[in-house]
Amino acid sequence: MKEIGVGARGKLSIGVNTLSSDILAAELRKYSERYPHITYKIQQNESAQLCKMVKERLIELAIVRFPLELDDFSIMPLKKEPFYFVSSAQDDRHSSAIRFEEMQAYPLILPSTEGLGVDHMILEEFSRRKLEVNLLSECSDIPMLLELVSSGFGATIVPEVVLKMHKGHELKFTRIDDTHLNAASGIIWLKDHYLSMAARNFIEQIKQ
Structure with missing residues (x-):
């Protein structure tokens, strides 16, 4: 029982957003070496x-994408990352950077569902610029979304982590010009509730 108390034994229950996190695998490997x-x-x-x-209380920790209503949670922010415009590898309509005005010519497939998280941020950016968005489809499955883009069905806008974690598609990644649009994420846990030593140790590791 003493070992459980110091986090040497037990279970770490953690959730990760559909768009995923490129830090999780490396951090879990490091954690498992310390707490085998x-x-x-x-x-x-x-x-x-x-x-x-x-x-x-089905899980203790979660890596989530902002914005979200998080009044009931403690939050540890993770690094912000840029968005990229992604089109088929055969697309030759732009070069090293693209502006939102140019994206209007593309039918867009947005990740996730309408009004939630990342897609909401993208739509807000078009609205802020008083631009119409050519919304073709929404897709909650990232590998399927990238396969659709690779086929030329449409284009998309995704955080950089998606491109790092889903390789092997024939795609063109383009930096978005003149934007402060960034994807923010963080680790959350329930405020003012018991947190296992396994979860607390994982949070401390991420802080380092």
Whole structure:
């Protein structure tokens, strides 16, 4: 029982957003080397659903995408990352950078569902610039979204981490010019509730 108390044994239950996080695999490997007797429960889902799961104590921690209503949670922000415009590898209509005005010519496939998280941020950016968005489709499955883009069905706008974690598609990645649009994420846990030593140790590791 003493070992469980110091986090040497037990279970780490953590959720990760559908758009995923490029830090999780490396951090879990490092954590498992330090605590070899810990077991894991890893759940992937939309950020809003992960918040619900944390509230219901199905998982203790979650890596989520902002913006979200997080009054009930403690938050540790992670690094921000830029968005990229992604089109088929055969697309030759722009070069090293693209502006939002130019994106209007492309039918867009946005990640996730309408009004939630990343897609909401993208639509807000078009609206802020008083531009019409040529919205062709929404897609909650990232590999499928990238496959559709690769086929020439449409283009998309995604955080940099998506391109790091989903390689192997024939795609053209283009920096978005003249924008402060960044993807923000963080680790959350339920405020003013018990947190296992396994979860606390993982949070401390991320802080370092």
